[in-house]
Amino acid sequence: MRAILPLGALAVLIILSLVIGIIDLRAEDNALGLLMISRFPRTVAALIAGAALAIAGAIMQMLVRNRFVVPMTAGTGQGAALGLLAALLLFPEASI
16 A cells, blocks of 8 residues: 555656657647657666666665665765766777
8 A cells, every 4th residue: 555656656757758848749740759759768778777776776775785785885886977977988989
C-alpha cells in the first residue's frame, strides 16, 4: 500500500516526459513517429539511468556498510570527472 503513491508519481512523470517537448503533438501530423523516435527512447533512457544509479547506490552502501554514503563522498563523482577530463585531453575532436 505504501508503494502506490511513488508508483503513481512515477507514472505521472513518465506521461509528462512523453508529452512535453518543443514540438506540440496535437499539431504534428506524425505524432506517433515523434513519440517512437524521440520521446519514448528519451524516457526509457532516463528510467534505466535512474534505476542503475539507485542500484549502484544501494550496492555502495552495502559494500561500505554505511547507509549515509553517497557516490560523491566515496569519490565516484571525482573519478567520473577525471575520466571525462582524460577523454577530452586524449580525444579533443570528439564531441561530448
